[in-house]
Amino acid sequence: MAQVMMKDLNKKYDEVHAVKDVNLHIRDKEFIVLVGPSGCGKSTTLRMVAGLEEITAGEITIGDRVVNDLPPKDRDIAMVFQNYALYPHMTVYDNMAFGLKMRKFPKTEIAKRVGEAAEILGIQELLKRKPRQLSGGQRQRVAVGRAIVRHPQVFLFDEPLSNLDAKLRVQMRVELKRLHDRLETTAIYVTHDQVEAMTLGDRVVVMKDGWIQQVGEPLELYGRPANRFVAGFIGSPSMNFVEMTIAEANGALWADTPGIRVKVPPASASRLGPYKGQKVTLGIRPEDLHVATGSDSADYSFDTVVDVVEPLGSEILLDVKAGSNVIVARVDPTVRAKLHDKMRLSLHPERVHFFDQKTELAI
Amino acid sequence: MGRARDVRLAYLLLAPALLMLSTALAYPVGWEVWTSFTDLSPLKDGATAYVGLANYSRLLSDAAFWQAAFVTVGYAVVTSVAKLALGLGFALLLVRPFRGRVLVFLAVFLPWAYPAGVSVIGWYWTLNPPTTTAYAPFMGHLKYVVDGTLGTGAWAFTSVILFNIWRGSSFIGVLLLAGINAIPPELFECAVLESKSPWRRFWLVTVPLLKPFLALAVFLSLTSAFADLANVWMLTAGRIVFPVIGTHAYFLAIKAGQFGPASALSLTVVPVLLGVLLVLFRLFDPLRREAT
Numbered sequence: 001m002a003q004v005m006m007k008d009l010n011k012k013y014d015e016v017h018a019v020k021d022v023n024l025h026i027r028d029k030e031f032i033v034l035v036g037p038s039g040c041g042k043s044t045t046l047r048m049v050a051g052l053e054e055i056t057a058g059e060i061t062i063g064d065r066v067v068n069d070l071p072p073k074d075r076d077i078a079m080v081f082q083n084y085a086l087y088p089h090m091t092v093y094d095n096m097a098f099g100l101k102m103r104k105f106p107k108t109e110i111a112k113r114v115g116e117a118a119e120i121l122g123i124q125e126l127l128k129r130k131p132r133q134l135s136g137g138q139r140q141r142v143a144v145g146r147a148i149v150r151h152p153q154v155f156l157f158d159e160p161l162s163n164l165d166a167k168l169r170v171q172m173r174v175e176l177k178r179l180h181d182r183l184e185t186t187a188i189y190v191t192h193d194q195v196e197a198m199t200l201g202d203r204v205v206v207m208k209d210g211w212i213q214q215v216g217e218p219l220e221l222y223g224r225p226a227n228r229f230v231a232g233f234i235g236s237p238s239m240n241f242v243e244m245t246i247a248e249a250n251g252a253l254w255a256d257t258p259g260i261r262v263k264v265p266p267a268s269a270s271r272l273g274p275y276k277g278q279k280v281t282l283g284i285r286p287e288d289l290h291v292a293t294g295s296d297s298a299d300y301s302f303d304t305v306v307d308v309v310e311p312l313g314s315e316i317l318l319d320v321k322a323g324s325n326v327i328v329a330r331v332d333p334t335v336r337a338k339l340h341d342k343m344r345l346s347l348h349p350e351r352v353h354f355f356d357q358k359t360e361l362a363i
Numbered sequence: 364m365g366r367a368r369d370v371r372l373a374y375l376l377l378a379p380a381l382l383m384l385s386t387a388l389a390y391p392v393g394w395e396v397w398t399s400f401t402d403l404s405p406l407k408d409g410a411t412a413y414v415g416l417a418n419y420s421r422l423l424s425d426a427a428f429w430q431a432a433f434v435t436v437g438y439a440v441v442t443s444v445a446k447l448a449l450g451l452g453f454a455l456l457l458v459r460p461f462r463g464r465v466l467v468f469l470a471v472f473l474p475w476a477y478p479a480g481v482s483v484i485g486w487y488w489t490l491n492p493p494t495t496t497a498y499a500p501f502m503g504h505l506k507y508v509v510d511g512t513l514g515t516g517a518w519a520f521t522s523v524i525l526f527n528i529w530r531g532s533s534f535i536g537v538l539l540l541a542g543i544n545a546i547p548p549e550l551f552e553c554a555v556l557e558s559k560s561p562w563r564r565f566w567l568v569t570v571p572l573l574k575p576f577l578a579l580a581v582f583l584s585l586t587s588a589f590a591d592l593a594n595v596w597m598l599t600a601g602r603i604v605f606p607v608i609g610t611h612a613y614f615l616a617i618k619a620g621q622f623g624p625a626s627a628l629s630l631t632v633v634p635v636l637l638g639v640l641l642v643l644f645r646l647f648d649p650l651r652r653e654a655t
Contacts, residue, residue: 052552072556079556085549089571102557102567 002063002076002153002186003028004049009058011044011210018044020210022058026188031180033189033201036233041210042190043158049188050079050156063153073103075154078147082159084139086131086146093127096146110149117148120179137168144176148183157189161196173199194234198222206230228360231283231353237317239283239353240327246275255282255354259323263299265349271363272354280363283353286317289329289345296346306341320345399626406620418627428628431611434520435632438607439588442527446584447577449528450535455569457536458543475533483597486526516604523598527588535580542576543569578643585639589632608632 004026011019019041026032034042047053049060051072060067067075078099086095093114094101100110118124121141131139140160147155160176161169177200180187191197197204198218206213206221206229214226225231231239244255246264253264253272262282264272272280292301304320304327311333318329318337322345329345337343354363399418403411422428453471457464474482490506492499509518554568570577592609603610608628616625 050556052555071559073559077556079553081549081553083547083549085547085553087550087568087572089574098553099557102554102563 003030003061004154004186004188005059005061006045006049007059007061009045009048009060010056011041011048011053012056018210019048022212024205024212024215026186029184029186031177031187031189031200031202032205033191033197033203034205034207035191035194035197035201036207036213038192039209040207042192042205042207045207046156046158046188046190049075049154050077051075076152077154077156078150078152079156079158080140080143080147080160082162084131084143084163086139086142088131090130091127092123092129092131092134092142095131095142096127096149098146099150113149113151114145117145120148120182121145136164137172140164140172144179148179153186155185155187155189157187159191160189162191162193169196176200195236198234204234206233208233224362225283225353226362228281228283228355228362231355231362235285237286237328237330239285240289241355242282242284242325242327243279243357244282245279246272246277248276255280257323257325259304259321259325260302262302262347262352263297263349264354265352267350268352268354268363275354275356275363279357281355281357281360283355284327284347285351286328286330288348288351289327289331290348291331291335292344292346297349300349301344301346304343304345306337306339306343309337309339318343395626395630398622399630401623403622404620405622414623418623421624422627422631427606427611431606431608431628432631434605435589435607435609438524438527438591439585442524442531442588443581443584445528446531446535447580449532450539450580451573451577453532453536454539454543455565457540471533471536473533474530475537479530479593480597482530483526483594486522486529487598490522514604519599519602520605523595526598527591527594530594531584531587535584538580538583539573539576542573546572574646578646582640582643586636589636 004024006022006024006026009019009022009024010017022041022045024032034045036042044053048055049062049067051067051070055068062075062077087098090098096114096117097110100113105113114127115124118127121144123138123141123145126134126138126142131142134142140163143160157176161172164172173196180200189196189200191200197206198221201218203215203217204221205215208229214221214230216224221230221234225234225239228241232241242257242260244257244260247254247256253269253276255262255264290296302322304322306318307321307326308317308319310317310319314333316331316333316335316337318331318335320327320329320343327345331337355361356363400413400415401411402414457468457471477485490502492502506518509521510516550572551564551568554564558564558567590609591607592613595603595607595610596613606614608631612625612629615621615628619625
């Protein structure tokens with residue numbers, strides 16, 4: 001039963017301001033993911049919750065206790081590290097029992113908890129081995145097991161899957177999700193991988209340069225990114241951005257740039273009114289573009305030339321040029337396209353995003 | 364045919380190292396072993412005779428040998444324990460950042476970085492100031508008290524021990540610092556999350572993780588103490604009251620011209636050191652495979 005509150009949290013090193021005014025309310029039993037490029041402050045934030053970094057300013061509350069001055073041991077957290085941090089001189093059993101032994105739990109209780117965790121993770125037969133005799137995936141399970149046995153109020157995960165190969169990463173991702181559903185413990189998970197963030201998080205916190213950019217449920221971040229950075233960071237392949245001028249013609253607003261001219265969808269028109277005559281950034285996801293057919297409105301279509309074809313099997317990525325703009329479209333695998341083919345594309349009017357050029361905020 | 368050529372190439376590539384080892388190591392050691400079975404002496408006319416184990420058996424009944432052996436073991440153990448403790452302290456001190464760490468690092472590192480000869484003179488002058496200083500009378504008094512209590516030469520030998528510790532703990536400190544830095548920091552952080560007591564963390568995490576480096580430090584320290592001649596000789600300028608194996612062998616060979624007994628004497632440390640090496644490998648070899 002623990003919520004985690006961060007209030008005006010700041011971390012300054014000598015010259016680097018790593019975390020800036022972070023305010024975050026993590027609900028009890030919530031799985032929250034901090035995501036962002038390296039150096040965005042996500043790991044530092046996590047380490048402040050753990051107590052491995054001192055808090056420069058602000059307050060962290062776990063449950064109903066302010067933990068700023070509590071030593072890590074008394075914060076009732078358990079952490080899983082990126083490189084597993086297993087002790088090479090201890091067996092799997094001893095590694096998992098380590099925290100409990102340090103806390104002087106009775107032997108029978110330790111054996112019971114380690115047994116339970118090993119069963120949950122399916123590593124019973126590994127208990128007598130040393131870490132170096134395990135594969136990467138097994139090591140990561142042991143590291144998770146070491147956290148589980150502690151029955152902590154909060155799990156902290158610092159990029160726990162980054163050292164695994166792609167296939168194992170996907171598998172462990174599913175296992176972690178299942179585990180969280182089963183244990184119902186608050187979890188804070190740090191990753192630079194937006195797919196991990198989207199698939200694991202009840203809510204996702206996107207960070208950049210020490211600032212929180214947006215907090216929201218995965219589909220909220222995907223559908224309504226608060227600014228250009230979040231829009232480009234979430235989703236793969238990334239959203240296309242095109243600089244366009246807003247102009248009025250025939251009683252409607254149009255976004256215009258050499259090679260592309262599309263109508264501003266009615267839903268956005270009122271908000272874009274003040275931008276008449278100014279430049280804005282139009283954002284459109286590759287999956288919100290398709291090859292134009294007769295039924296598509298000419299208002300939302302434009303001509304392109306195919307530059308690169310990437311057939312992925314379930315879909316085809318087309319890099320196309322419209323004027324001097326390079327745009328990626330994710331199209332149906334039945335589309336037959338060759339280099340230099342002319343192709344008319346249509347965009348999904350309700351899924352167009354506009355961003356202010358100065359503030360980069362969504363309009 | 365490709366394989367034969369590979370093998371030939373492998374030997375060719377090994378040749379310089381083998382040549383180096385055989386001339387600089389194998390030949391002298393072989394010569395010494397052979398000499399220890401003879402009565403070779405530059406002071407003796409006529410042919411050198413094979414004497415079997417006579418040189419060794421004479422050693423065992425020689426009180427001077429046992430005294431030297433006793434002093435050597437004491438010297439090695441005392442200095443090794445002190446160097447390990449101090450070196451570990453230095454390493455733990457220097458592993459965290461703090462203001463002035465560079466200066467402390469230099470202070471720790473320099474005694475070892477300077478050539479032994481220079482360090483010895485620095486040490487000698489520290490204990491026996493060449494000019495009148497505020498503490499010169501105190502040092503003189505100290506020597507008088509130590510020699511008066513423990514016998515003549517005690518102060519000289521104490522200073523040899525202190526010098527060895529001073530210079531050796533510098534080396535071991537740097538070695539262990541490198542060792543700690545080679546351990547992923549998460550292993551220490553993980554322990555911080557579980558225990559408030561630095562003492563418990565030190566014994567349960569730091570020491571086991573450092574074992575390979577500690578083993579190397581122990582071995583190097585014991586080896587250098589067992590084979591020590593230079594430190595003792597330079598610090599006391601040859602006025603040796605408490606001979607160790609090294610100085611005793613030097614006397615026998617260089618001053619007395621008894622190459623055979625001197626060789627036998629210096630070879631007595633070999634089985635001891637081999638034994639130590641074996642034990643350390645058994646205890647600490649990180650690559651040892653457990654049966655699964």
